[in-house]
Amino acid sequence: MAFLKTIREVGKYFHDIYSGVASLMRGMKVTGSYFTRPGSIVTQRYPENRDTLKMFDNFKGELMLIHDENNLHSCNVCNTCARKCPNGSIEIIYKKVEGADGRSKKILDKYVYHLDTCSFCGLCVPACDELALKFDQKFEHAVFDKRKLTKVLNKPGSSSKTTNE
Amino acid sequence: MDIELKEKEEYIINMGPQHPSTHGVLRFELCLLGEQVKYVIPHCGYIHRGIEKMCEHLTYPQLVHLTDRMDYLSAHINNEAVALCVEKSMNVEVSDRVKYIRTILSELTRIASHQLWWSAFGMDLGALTTFFYGLRDREKILDIFEESTGSRLTQSFITPGGLMGDVHPNFQKRVAEFIKYFRKKLPEYDQLLTGNVIFRERTKGIGIMSKEDAIDYGVTGPSGRGSGFHCDIRKIEPYSAYPFVEVNEVTLTEGDTYARYLVRIKEMWESLNILEQLVDNVPAGPIMLELKAIKAPKGEYYQRVETARGELGVYIVSDGGPSPARMKFRSPNFSNLFIINKLAAGHKIADLVAISGSLDLVIPDIDR
Amino acid sequence: MYDFAPLIDSITSYLNTNFSPFWAGLLAMVMLGLVLLLIYAVLGLYLVYAERKICARMQNRMGPNRVGPMGLFQTIADLIKLLLKELIFIRNADNFLFNIAPFIVIVASIMAIGSIPFGKGLQAIDLNIGVLYILAISSMGVIGILIAGWASNSKYSVIGAMRSGAQVISYELSVGLALLCIITYAGTMQFSEIIASQQNGWWIFKGHLPAMIAFAVYLVAGTAETNRGPFDLAEAESELTAGFHTEYSGIKFAFFFLAEYMNMFIIAAVATTLFLGGWLPFHLFQWQGFNQVMDFIPPVFWFFGKTAFVIYLMMWFKWTFPRLRIDQLLALEWKYLLPINLMNLILISFLTLMQWHF
Numbered sequence: 015m016a017f018l019k020t021i022r023e024v025g026k027y028f029h030d031i032y033s034g035v036a037s038l039m040r041g042m043k044v045t046g047s048y049f050t051r052p053g054s055i056v057t058q059r060y061p062e063n064r065d066t067l068k069m070f071d072n073f074k075g076e077l078m079l080i081h082d083e084n085n086l087h088s089c090n091v092c093n094t095c096a097r098k099c100p101n102g103s104i105e106i107i108y109k110k111v112e113g114a115d116g117r118s119k120k121i122l123d124k125y126v127y128h129l130d131t132c133s134f135c136g137l138c139v140p141a142c143d144e145l146a147l148k149f150d151q152k153f154e155h156a157v158f159d160k161r162k163l164t165k166v167l168n169k170p171g172s173s174s175k176t177t178n179e
Numbered sequence: 180m181d182i183e184l185k186e187k188e189e190y191i192i193n194m195g196p197q198h199p200s201t202h203g204v205l206r207f208e209l210c211l212l213g214e215q216v217k218y219v220i221p222h223c224g225y226i227h228r229g230i231e232k233m234c235e236h237l238t239y240p241q242l243v244h245l246t247d248r249m250d251y252l253s254a255h256i257n258n259e260a261v262a263l264c265v266e267k268s269m270n271v272e273v274s275d276r277v278k279y280i281r282t283i284l285s286e287l288t289r290i291a292s293h294q295l296w297w298s299a300f301g302m303d304l305g306a307l308t309t310f311f312y313g314l315r316d317r318e319k320i321l322d323i324f325e326e327s328t329g330s331r332l333t334q335s336f337i338t339p340g341g342l343m344g345d346v347h348p349n350f351q352k353r354v355a356e357f358i359k360y361f362r363k364k365l366p367e368y369d370q371l372l373t374g375n376v377i378f379r380e381r382t383k384g385i386g387i388m389s390k391e392d393a394i395d396y397g398v399t400g401p402s403g404r405g406s407g408f409h410c411d412i413r414k415i416e417p418y419s420a421y422p423f424v425e426v427n428e429v430t431l432t433e434g435d436t437y438a439r440y441l442v443r444i445k446e447m448w449e450s451l452n453i454l455e456q457l458v459d460n461v462p463a464g465p466i467m468l469e470l471k472a473i474k475a476p477k478g479e480y481y482q483r484v485e486t487a488r489g490e491l492g493v494y495i496v497s498d499g500g501p502s503p504a505r506m507k508f509r510s511p512n513f514s515n516l517f518i519i520n521k522l523a524a525g526h527k528i529a530d531l532v533a534i535s536g537s538l539d540l541v542i543p544d545i546d547r
Numbered sequence: 548m549y550d551f552a553p554l555i556d557s558i559t560s561y562l563n564t565n566f567s568p569f570w571a572g573l574l575a576m577v578m579l580g581l582v583l584l585l586i587y588a589v590l591g592l593y594l595v596y597a598e599r600k601i602c603a604r605m606q607n608r609m610g611p612n613r614v615g616p617m618g619l620f621q622t623i624a625d626l627i628k629l630l631l632k633e634l635i636f637i638r639n640a641d642n643f644l645f646n647i648a649p650f651i652v653i654v655a656s657i658m659a660i661g662s663i664p665f666g667k668g669l670q671a672i673d674l675n676i677g678v679l680y681i682l683a684i685s686s687m688g689v690i691g692i693l694i695a696g697w698a699s700n701s702k703y704s705v706i707g708a709m710r711s712g713a714q715v716i717s718y719e720l721s722v723g724l725a726l727l728c729i730i731t732y733a734g735t736m737q738f739s740e741i742i743a744s745q746q747n748g749w750w751i752f753k754g755h756l757p758a759m760i761a762f763a764v765y766l767v768a769g770t771a772e773t774n775r776g777p778f779d780l781a782e783a784e785s786e787l788t789a790g791f792h793t794e795y796s797g798i799k800f801a802f803f804f805l806a807e808y809m810n811m812f813i814i815a816a817v818a819t820t821l822f823l824g825g826w827l828p829f830h831l832f833q834w835q836g837f838n839q840v841m842d843f844i845p846p847v848f849w850f851f852g853k854t855a856f857v858i859y860l861m862m863w864f865k866w867t868f869p870r871l872r873i874d875q876l877l878a879l880e881w882k883y884l885l886p887i888n889l890m891n892l893i894l895i896s897f898l899t900l901m902q903w904h905f
């Protein structure tokens with residue numbers, strides 16, 4: 015009986031070697047097969063494909079104030095977006111002007127957007143009743159100077175649709 | 180706590196906060212005897228940001244985006260936990276469409292998280308190729324997220340009362356494509372790592388956690404289920420669309436590193452099954468509840484969900500105001516971490532790396 | 548065809564006629580040294596490049612592709628960067644040993660390369676105990692690693708160095724025994740004669756199954772001896788950050804790095820010479836036409852082709868397998884490789900005694 019046991023143990027020893035080597039071979043088959051298939055490369059060549067690289071429509075790049083072709087935006091300085099923002103990334107600086115009816119009215123002076131504190135939660139865009147905001151597809155946010163991350167979103171010379179009415 | 184050196188040959192070594200295999204700023208204080216680990220004392224707090232305190236002066240929709248930054252690998256599920264808790268407090272119920280989409284997103288998140296874990300686990304054990312295969316497949320899921328939610332990692336898409344927007348029209352098609360794609364790629368994971376004799380030798384019988392230990396330490400998620408602890412919230416307390424689908428809880432009884440590994444691999448298969456049941460049946464409906472104000476009435480509320488790492492509890496104490504009076508997250512990683520001394524003591528350093536890898540720790544979730 | 552001996556003889560005779568014997572010898576040595584250093588540097592750099600490209604392909608990546616066409620100059624740029632980097636001095640480290648360790652490692656591998664036959668007559672020194680010399684010299688590198696680990700005054704480094712010591716001492720046995728199999732067949736330790744003995748067929752084919760087993764064992768043990776692949780416990784990035792060279796920076800780190808790749812090359816070159824016929828072309832039985840075409844390819848290409856194949860195998864191992872644990876590593880050597888090797892050696896001795904090999 016002891017002899018049989020020895021035989022069985024020796025058999026197990028060699029079986030271990032065989033199954034071990036076989037399992038290693040299976041792994042090598044996977045890597046080896048990818049080695050022979052250059053078509054499976056998934057790397058994007060980023061700066062070269064800049065022209066063709068398009069983000070998805072919903073992509074949350076950086077915030078922008080929508081301007082139409084007449085350089086008009088639809089912000090009416092209600093400050094809802096600034097209040098909804100958890101990080102205080104939006105600051106709205108307004109001027110008070112005398113309206114046509116004699117009442118003072120707020121008009122947008124600077125729509126300041128702090129990209130450095132923005133966490134792209136997306137609460138500001140649906141908060142706007144005027145649909146004045148949207149997210150851009152721009153994703154290259156890197157700059158050499160931190161001050162460049164504070165942006166004024168209304169274009170120079172633009173005015174609000176509501177004040178023109 | 181200080182380690183007392185009992186023998187002359189013992190020495191203390193710091194693993195972390197900057198160390199490739201702690202996956203973040205976690206520090207293990209190790210007492211070693213040669214290669215043998217005598218004690219492990221985890222030190223956390225290197226990435227503490229006070230999220231719970233910050234939540235106290237943010238409104239409920241605002242604080243959702245902070246939960247993305249806890250367990251960043253299951254961002255959707257964290258969002259969902261807060262959303263469910265707030266909805267529970269207000270006693271409202273979202274439409275079936277929202278429930279379905281939430282569950283699909285959660286299951287995709289779970290797969291993505293397990294893929295990243297698989298990649299990093301292989302790398303912990305020295306098989307560097309796994310990292311690229313895992314991330315390659317995870318990229319498909321992140322593309323689905325990006326198309327629908329606009330972000331790849333911290334989506335903040337699920338919000339109290341519904342969703343931030345509707346999903347992209349391609350969403351269902353892409354998810355179905357992904358299921359097909361990943362069904363083909365998953366066996367590759369097995370060939371590369373699961374079956375590998377070196378891998379099996381490295382993980383089998385290493386860091387055995389008994390069921391009692393798992394319950395005592397509150398180890399949940401796949402790590403707990405590897406020890407036979409039935410702790411799948413999707414099964415115990417079905418939320419969102421889980422009541423509508425068949426969920427099989429994956430449990431193994433060995434409790435070693437290999438069992439924890441296998442549970443996660445099997446969960447990826449299981450998540451694919453759940454996705455398959457859901458993806459073609461998403462009903463139509465509103466994506467956001469018409470609510471005057473989103474705030475919890477006075478009282479205390481608790482909701483738990485199953486993240487990719489275990490049970491995430493959200494506890495809100497509200498005084499009726501727009502923001503919570505106290506917010507508490509019962510994060511799975513915090514509980515999962517502290518069993519490491521029990522698991523790793525007596526093993527080698529290499530085993531400690533394997534064990535901490537198999538617990539699948541996400542450090543920002545520990546510190547919050 | 549393609550015999551380099553006349554060229555070398557003419558250089559030697561030119562030196563001997565124009566200079567006194569002392570200067571002739573010195574000049575010959577300097578020239579040889581320069582040529583070997585050049586080969587060493589270029590080979591080392593392009594092995595790094597090859598490894599990066601190969602692993603990239605296995606991982607669905609592109610690998611280096613920015614510096615030069617297809618990234619061919621990437622490693623050269625890396626070398627320049629490493630040359631310019633600050634050499635960090637460690638407080639409380641043993642500075643003398645700390646500085647000398649990388650040189651020991653790199654000198655060991657440069658010395659080993661001297662006796663490798665790149666082609667017919669293309670061999671710096673054809674020792675009659677060539678195999679023994681290679682074994683002795685290549686195991687000197689571990690002294691450098693041990694010193695590096697000890698002198699850095701870092702616990703991670705010491706663990707790495709101790710692992711490396713245990714590993715190299717164990718696997719040296721298997722490497723030696725596997726080579727002994729072929730020495731038994733060939734009956735000589737001189738590289739040129741071992742190659743000459745394979746004129747009618749490479750040992751891996753002539754030597755039946757035992758030679759193949761010896762080749763496999765040699766590959767595994769050789770990979771382990773270079774601290775590479777699944778056996779990179781001395782570095783063990785995920786456990787010991789970088790093991791024995793954690794504290795090294797700049798060109799001293801580059802020395803360790805280059806030496807690792809050149810050790811791999813040496814292991815592959817020895818495998819080529821002993822098992823795969825060295826620079827001999829591939830011949831098939833009596834097919835004269837085929838054999839003549841094969842003869843037409845220069846021996847240097849044959850040598851580097853075969854070496855590249857063995858190196859590819861070693862890289863394939865590295866990028867597929869997880870790392871072993873230290874006790875498993877030793878168990879693999881003492882429980883599996885060594886007994887198999889010993890049985891193999893007895894079998895081969897018997898075969899040689901009965902003259903049953905071709």
